[in-house]
Amino acid sequence: xxxIFSKKANTxxxxxxxxxxALPAGAIMxxxxxxRGPAQTNVGMPLDQPVPFSHKHHVEELGIDCRxxxxxxxxxxxxxxxxxxxxxxxxxxxxxxxxxxxxVRKSYETGVPIKWQKINKVPEFVYFDHSIHIARGxxxxxxxxxxxxxxxxxxxxxxxxxxxxxxxxxxxKYLYVNPRDPDKDPRQKAFDxxxxxxxxxxxxxxxxxxxEGSDLKFSKDQxxxxxxxxxxxxxxxxxxxxCWTCHR
Amino acid sequence: xxxxxxxxxARHWIHLVSLAxxxxxxxxxxxxxxxxxxxxxxxxxxxxxxxxxxxLPVAGTVARGELRHDDAFFxxxxxxxxxxxxxxxxxxxxxxxxxxxxxxxxxxSHCHGAAGDGKGMIAQRGLSLRRPPAxxxxxxxxxxxxxxxxxxxxxxxxVMYQQGTRIDSGVGAEKGKMDRWAIVAYIRALQLxxxxxxxxxxxxEQEKLGIPAPEQIEWKNAFTxxxxxxxGSKPEEGGH
Numbered sequence: 001x002x003x004i005f006s007k008k009a010n011t012x013x014x015x016x017x018x019x020x021x022a023l024p025a026g027a028i029m030x031x032x033x034x035x036r037g038p039a040q041t042n043v044g045m046p047l048d049q050p051v052p053f054s055h056k057h058h059v060e061e062l063g064i065d066c067r068x069x070x071x072x073x074x075x076x077x078x079x080x081x082x083x084x085x086x087x088x089x090x091x092x093x094x095x096x097x098x099x100x101x102x103x104v105r106k107s108y109e110t111g112v113p114i115k116w117q118k119i120n121k122v123p124e125f126v127y128f129d130h131s132i133h134i135a136r137g138x139x140x141x142x143x144x145x146x147x148x149x150x151x152x153x154x155x156x157x158x159x160x161x162x163x164x165x166x167x168x169x170x171x172x173k174y175l176y177v178n179p180r181d182p183d184k185d186p187r188q189k190a191f192d193x194x195x196x197x198x199x200x201x202x203x204x205x206x207x208x209x210x211x212e213g214s215d216l217k218f219s220k221d222q223x224x225x226x227x228x229x230x231x232x233x234x235x236x237x238x239x240x241x242x243c244w245t246c247h248r
Numbered sequence: 249x250x251x252x253x254x255x256x257x258a259r260h261w262i263h264l265v266s267l268a269x270x271x272x273x274x275x276x277x278x279x280x281x282x283x284x285x286x287x288x289x290x291x292x293x294x295x296x297x298x299x300x301x302x303x304l305p306v307a308g309t310v311a312r313g314e315l316r317h318d319d320a321f322f323x324x325x326x327x328x329x330x331x332x333x334x335x336x337x338x339x340x341x342x343x344x345x346x347x348x349x350x351x352x353x354x355x356x357s358h359c360h361g362a363a364g365d366g367k368g369m370i371a372q373r374g375l376s377l378r379r380p381p382a383x384x385x386x387x388x389x390x391x392x393x394x395x396x397x398x399x400x401x402x403x404x405x406x407v408m409y410q411q412g413t414r415i416d417s418g419v420g421a422e423k424g425k426m427d428r429w430a431i432v433a434y435i436r437a438l439q440l441x442x443x444x445x446x447x448x449x450x451x452x453e454q455e456k457l458g459i460p461a462p463e464q465i466e467w468k469n470a471f472t473x474x475x476x477x478x479x480g481s482k483p484e485e486g487g488h
Contacts, residue, residue, distance in 0.1 A: 062369050065354040071414035078289045089409035090358070094374040112298045123282040188350065 036158065044145075046152035047117040050103045053153070060148040063198050065191055066140060074187065077129040081116055084108045119155050120144065126246050136175060136233060137186025138167075139193065141213035148194055148211070156213050168240040172226030173218045175235070179204045186233075314419045321418060321429075324395030324402070331395040337418075338429045348434030351427045355411055360384065364438040379407050384435055385442045397432040 038044050058064050067073060069082035084107040091101055107114045120143075122128050133143075141147055145156020157163060167174045178189035193211050196203060203211065206222065230237060239245060287293060293301035305311075316322040320335040334340065353362065359381035361368040366383035374380075382389060402417065404410035418426035446454055 062358070062373075064358055064369075067354045068358070068414075081290060083413070085409060086414070089411070090370055092409065093377055093407060094370060110298075113300060115292075115299075124284040124286070124288075125281050 036160075041158040041160075042119075042155050043158050044154050046150075046154045047119060049117055049152065050114050052100060052151075054151045055147045055153055056149055056151050059194055060198055063195055066194070067191065073130045074134050075131055077127070077131065079130050084114060119153050120159070122159055127248060128246065134190065135187055136171075136235070137178075137189055138174065139190040139210040139213075141193075141211055142174070143213075145213040146211065147213075148197065164246070165241065168245070171235050171237060171240060172223055172230050175226045175229040175233070176206055176222065177225070177229065179207065316419070320395075321426075324398035329395075330393035330399070332393040334394060334429060334433060338426060338433070340433055344426075344430050345434055345437055347427065348430035348432070348437075351415060351431050352434050352438075355415055356431065359408075363442065364435065365442075381408070384439050390439050390443060394432050394436065397435055398428055401428045401431060 034040060059066070069086050070079040071082075071086075073079035084104055087101075087104050088108050091104060095101055103114055141156070143157050143159075145154065147153070147156070175186075178184050178186060178192075180189075180192075190210075193203075193207060196207070197211055229235075287301040289302060291301035292299055296303070310316075318335065318337065320326050320331050321337050324331060338344070357368055359368040359370045360366055360383075361371070361381075364384035366381045368381060371377065371381045384390075399405075400408065401415055402410060402412040412428075415431065416425045416427035418429060446457060449457070
């Protein structure tokens, strides 16, 4: 009686066994890649805005402080999109004839706000507060990406809960004192970064990382420093990962 | 109850499982938590003509603890006259001036310049400004009562828009917030610093200020003269 299975059958069975495991795993990974990709999260995608406002021009080239427009960022939950009047406090005097600014002038005349497209949004069951993050010296760019390099603003981070927790679990990895003036209130150092960069000051590695909004890499010394700061500023690490810290 | 479970046959199980699947598919994916039916700051609300969900309180509303009873502090005027000194509640300290410097840099320096000379970045770029931003180092502003600066920050002046919506009025002054007065104090400090006769200082102090010693000035002048001569003696290249 001839053999029913040829010698190749062994290989076929191995390949099909492998595929049986690998295909579902591959499908899951592909799905994960899609949900984490820019098509889903909008990270790195500039959106069409009614006015092509350039952060690069206003922050880096002109050197306007973040807080001139986002005035409530230090004191309230919302950084706030500036009112039309804020735009007009300069643009009533310069670029007064620019057609690009027509929506701004129209909004000022009619009192109807400009409808900006929202770039950074957390779900409405998340109660994010800008003021406490600024008070502890977390830089704007850590969450918003290298804003001083953006002509049309794009989203810097994907804002997954896992990403929030990276810092909330180990805040010591993200806290640092102002290397130029260790005794200074940490609040100001985030904003100083932009002007230091503008005027070509030598930035320390940690400042560079924060300015570029890149993934942070930690040295042991820095973590030790961070642990001291956690204690000094009374950061309640255990509470940081409680549900009600961000959800109510 | 368990006895009853045992009596459920296989095909019943299939029905139950598929029913659960349908129920999950019908209800499992909804976004009413992501977009809740509530309004937060800067939301849209079509109910109002301007489309804003943010509403201002009715004119004349006084929030608890925010009664502005101190005219000098909240308007910069007493009996209609600008006050010449800081209000009694404002204590000049290093912290106040540092706060003033920080706030001045954020809100004022773009037009009035970091040194208060009216040569800020906007002033330099706004080539067609009919009324350029004021320099604080004129006799008129040096003699101006302090209340004037508070008033200008709060209400604007000439072509300058009001900055009061963004700079703290001092309503919560008990908590140490008085950004407008901090800026006013800093402006006066700027005026004093730029109008100070430095010749009375010792050489060391002058050096700290960055004022070059007389012999250095002479040398510098000679150097620029020499440079000018050198540039003038060069044969002129063809113009375009």
